[in-house]
Amino acid sequence: MDNENKKCGFVAIIGRPNVGKSTLLNAMLGEKISIVSKKPQTTRTSVTGILTKDDTQYIFIDTPGIHKPRTRLGDYMVKNAYTSVSGADAVLFVVEAECKPNQTELQIIEKLKNSGLPVYLIINKTDIKSKEKLGQTILDYSPLMDFTDVIPISALKNEGTDIILDEVKRHFSEPRFFFPEDMVTDQPERMIASEVIREKILRLTDDEIPHGVAVTIEDFKEKKDLISIRAEIFCEKASHKGIIIGKNGETIKRIGTYAREDLESFFGCRVFIDLWVKVKKNWRDSVSAAKNFGYSED
Numbered sequence: 627m628d629n630e631n632k633k634c635g636f637v638a639i640i641g642r643p644n645v646g647k648s649t650l651l652n653a654m655l656g657e658k659i660s661i662v663s664k665k666p667q668t669t670r671t672s673v674t675g676i677l678t679k680d681d682t683q684y685i686f687i688d689t690p691g692i693h694k695p696r697t698r699l700g701d702y703m704v705k706n707a708y709t710s711v712s713g714a715d716a717v718l719f720v721v722e723a724e725c726k727p728n729q730t731e732l733q734i735i736e737k738l739k740n741s742g743l744p745v746y747l748i749i750n751k752t753d754i755k756s757k758e759k760l761g762q763t764i765l766d767y768s769p770l771m772d773f774t775d776v777i778p779i780s781a782l783k784n785e786g787t788d789i790i791l792d793e794v795k796r797h798f799s800e801p802r803f804f805f806p807e808d809m810v811t812d813q814p815e816r817m818i819a820s821e822v823i824r825e826k827i828l829r830l831t832d833d834e835i836p837h838g839v840a841v842t843i844e845d846f847k848e849k850k851d852l853i854s855i856r857a858e859i860f861c862e863k864a865s866h867k868g869i870i871i872g873k874n875g876e877t878i879k880r881i882g883t884y885a886r887e888d889l890e891s892f893f894g895c896r897v898f899i900d901l902w903v904k905v906k907k908n909w910r911d912s913v914s915a916a917k918n919f920g921y922s923e924d
C-alpha cells in the first residue's frame with residue numbers, strides 16, 4: 627500500500643454503564659475483545675481495539691461506564707475512562723434510545739465540551755425502540771452540546787456502525803499506522819483470558835457477587851496446539867465463594883466450560899482451564915489488592 631495515503635487515529639467510546647459501549651467496539655472490530663454483560667460496570671479498565679480498513683487504522687478505546695463511584699475500584703474506573711478521552715482524536719458518546727439524560731451524562735457532557743474534541747452522539751439499541759421515541763431521544767440530547775453528528779445504531783445487530791467508521795476518519799491526521807495491520811488488540815493474552823472468565827461469572831452469578839470478583843492468571847502455558855491456564859477467582863465473602871462454586875461444583879464447571887469455548891475460538895487452539903476460588907475481603911477498597919488485580923494507574 628502507498629504510504630502517503632495512510633491515516634490513523636484514536637477514538638474513545640464513553641458513556642454511562644450498560645449502554646452498549648463494549649458491544650459497539652466488538653461490532654466494529656468484527657471480533658469479541660471486550661467483555662459484555664447485562665449488568666452495569668462490566669468494563670473495569672480501558673480496552674484498545676484496532677481496526678485496519680484499507681488505508682485507515684482506527685484505534686478504539688472502550689472505557690468503563692461513568693458512574694458515581696462508591697469504592698476505590700469505582701474511582702479508578704471513572705478516572706481511567708476520562709484519561710482515555712484526553713488522548714483521542716474523536717469521541718463516541720454512547721447513550722441509549724428512549725432514556726433521558728441523567729446527572730452522570732450531564733457531567734460527561736461538561737467534560738466533553740471542555741475537551742474541544744469532535745464528539746459524536748451515538749444513540750444505541752434502536753432495535754428495541756420505536757422510531758417516534760428515537761426522535762424524542764435526539765431532541766433530549768442534541769441541545770446539550772454541539773455534537774459533530776448524531777448517529778442512531780444497533781450495536782447488537784451491527785447496524786449503523788459503518789456510518790461511524792466513515793465519519794470519524796475525517797479527524798485522523800497521523801500519516802502512518804501505529805500497529806501491524808492484522809492486530810486487533812494490544813491486550814496481553816493473559817488479560818483476555820482473565821476477562822473472559824470474569825464475563826462468565828457475570829453471566830452466571832447475581833447481586834453483589836459479580837461486582838466483587840477479580841480474576842488473576844497464575845499460569846499461562848502454550849504448548850504445540852494447547853494453551854493451559856490456571857486462574858484464581860477472588861471474591862469478597864465466603865458465602866460468595868460457595869455460590870461461585872455452586873452445588874456439587876456445577877457453577878464453577880459451567881464458568882470453565884463457557885470460558886474455554888470462547889478462548890478456543892479466540893486463540894484458535896485447544897484450551898485447558900483450571901479454576902480456583904479464593905476470598906479476599908473488601909479488596910475493592912484496598913489499594914494493594916486492587917493494584918495486584920491490575921486496577922491501578924501505575
Ligand SMILES: Nc1nc2c(ncn2[C@@H]2O[C@H](COP(=O)(O)OP(=O)(O)OP(=O)(O)O)[C@@H](O)[C@H]2O)c(=O)[nH]1
Pocket residue numbers: 641642643644645646647648649650661662663664665666667668669670689690691692750751752753754779780781782783
Ligand atoms: N437490544 C440491544 N441490546 C444491546 C445493544 N447493545 C448492547 N446491548 C446489550 O446491553 C447490555 C450491556 O452491553 P455492554 O456492551 O456490556 O455495555 P457497556 O456500555 O460496555 O457497559 P459497561 O462496561 O458496564 O459500562 C448487554 O446485555 C448487551 O447485549 C443493542 O444495540 N441492542
Ligand SMILES: [Mg+2]
Pocket residue numbers: 647648649661662668669688689690691
Ligand atoms: Mg463495557
